[in-house]
Amino acid sequence: MGGSTTTGGSTTTMGGSTSTDGSTTTTALTSTSGSTTTGGLTTTTTTGGSTTGASTTAGRPTAATTTTTTAAPPPVVVLVAALEETFVEELTDRESPEFMALEKRVVQVYDIIYKAEFGLLFIRSFVIEFRPFVTPTRADNTEAEVGIEFNRTASSDEIPEAEAVVQTLVEAVSNPNNTFNLTVAAETIKFVERDNTSVTAVSTTATAISAANTSTIPTTTTSQTTTTTAEAVTIRQMTFRSAGETFTSDLLNPSSAAFQSRASLIKSTLEPFYQTTFLSFRSLTLVSFSNGSIINNADLRFASTSVPSETQIGNTLISAASGITTFNIDTSSITVDGTQVSGGVSQKISLITASFLVLLSWLLSSQQ
Structure with missing residues (x-):
């Protein structure tokens, strides 16, 4: 094959070529971008001896493959506690500046406490909800519901009991020498549930689009699905x-x-x-x-x-x-x-007592 072949708007000048069984071999190339397909085979274009285009496969369909992996839920202990923070309606909106500012402070304090106590077993803390909380002295405090997540690779024996998670927070916030920028009422701390948390399923799908003369590099898409399981x-x-x-x-x-x-x-x-x-x-x-x-x-x-x-x-x-x-x-x-x-x-005791007094009175009177 002599002359030139035009591909995608670029010209490849061939100094000569031979054709055998429908295959084309280029013996000299000057410049091009992309690749030239002749007779079902693809020639990779080069400039100055180096490869500048990617090889593709034409005329052969590529099968699409789908792989779905569901990750096991991480061990989580959910706590509630009252904060000495004035509750405002904006704290019900996760996108509000007020929510995000308080969330940041809560997470910072909880992370410090649990990282110090449980080390690599502890993964993170996260705010689930802020809501109103009242006390005998104040009617406008805020209650925080927070998840404490532990390492999913740890065995069940290594994961701390909920009572230990509660006690860790109680002792930390009760320490008069703490320097936290958050005041948590120790007497209000309690756990709500354990291992009853949102489960994230990660699905990975590899898709290849096939065509007779077109090839596409497979793309990977990752999606997250959150499922909340409510305790009965x-x-x-x-x-x-x-x-x-x-x-x-x-x-x-x-x-x-x-x-x-x-x-x-x-x-x-x-x-x-x-x-x-x-x-x-x-x-x-x-x-x-x-x-x-x-x-x-x-x-x-x-x-x-x-x-x-x-x-x-x-x-x-x-x-x-x-x-x-x-x-x-x-x-x-x-x-x-x-x-x-x-x-x-108490009613039976009162009846017995009354009967005894009546009997005692009768005995005393009979002796007189």
């Missing part, structure tokens, strides 16, 4: 009366300072008793107050895999009552899901 929770409704305490109308309004202050007081006082008694306990929330001295109505949440009975829930409150002085608990008034679970023992 069972709610128990508990009611008890605070005898001798005065009911006021603002306790009917959940937005009032009186309601929020009392709700926070009862919550922070009772939750530790239920956390200690039941590993499946998740939270206690005051939903309403009503008149009758003060009648307190609360929802208790437990993991559905292990829900205590009405009697067990009521007896926990009875056991706690004697050590609580900040509000009154009438142990004869406790009901759980409408079932009376207290007062039986």
Whole structure:
């Protein structure tokens, strides 16, 4: 083949060529960009003895391959804690400057604490949510829900228990010599769940586009799919009366300072008793107050895999009552899901005592 061959707008000048069985061999090249395909074979163009174009394959389809890999979820312990930070509505928007600024401070403090304690086992901390939190002294604090992620390659025995994760944070923020730029209320720290976190599935797809005379370099696309698995929770409704305490109308309004202050007081006082008694306990929330001295109505949440009975829930409150002085608990008034679970023992004792006094009185009078 003599003369020149035009490919993609460029000219290759051939000093001579021979053709055998449909193949073309170039014996001299002056300049070109790209490559020339003749008779189903591709000649790689060179300039000054070096290769300047990429070889391609023509006339042979390339099969597309797809590989999907689903990564196992990393071990994560989720904690909640109250921050001495004024809650503002902007903290519900992850894109707001207020959210991002507080998120940065929280992550910095948590990373320092857990990196120091667990070293290479600890991977990162991340903020899940900010929401309002009230205390007896303030009604505008912020509660932070934070995930503590550990190394997915570690064995289950190496991953710390949730209680150890909680205690690490409690001890760190309780240290009077800490220099953190964040104040965390140690008494409010608790874990919500473990290994119940978002799972990221990574799919890698390699795709080759084939055509009779065209070849394309395979491209790799990586996509992330986030799946959130919610823990099944069972709610128990508990009611008890605070005898001798005065009911006021603002306790009917959940937005009032009186309601929020009392709700926070009862919550922070009772939750530790239920956390200690039941590993499946998740939270206690005051939903309403009503008149009758003060009648307190609360929802208790437990993991559905292990829900205590009405009697067990009521007896926990009875056991706690004697050590609580900040509000009154009438142990004869406790009901759980409408079932009376207290007062039986005290009523029997009162009956026995009364019978004994009557008998003693009769014996004394008969001796006179």
